[in-house]
Amino acid sequence: MRAFGLATVATTIMVATVAADERFDRSLEMLAPAERLEQLCDYTAMTRIRTEKKEFRPDRAVANAMAEPRANGDTLEVTGGAFRSKKKWYALTYRCTATPDHLKIVTFNYAVGEEIPEAKWASFGLWQ
Secondary structure, eight states, X not given: XXXXXXXXXXXXXXXXXXXXXXXXXXXXXXXXXXXXXXXXXXXXXXXXXXXXXXXXXXXEEEXXXXXXXXXXXXXXXXXXXXXXETTEEEEEEEEEEEOTTSSSEEEEEEEEEEEEOHHHHGGGTOOO
């Protein structure tokens, strides 16, 4: 019986995740292409970090926290980004290439940096 309960919880989480992804995909379609690229890449950063680095639980990513991102066609290069996990902010860099409609990721590489001291949050436009 316990195995059934765990399977039910896992299925519920998967269905909720798929529904959230579908809502995100629909919301992307309402944005201008440049904004769409940044939102898609930030969302991908959070998803990949959450999946690949179990010590983090990102709930927010910002491409322009410490430096403006550079867009070149369908590629966004972020050298001064940040993400929030467990009420702390961490430096983030990534290179993200999307399809021409900016609705799907083609390639994504990232690196998590050091924790950003709370004393610097306000100067970077970050919040609790």
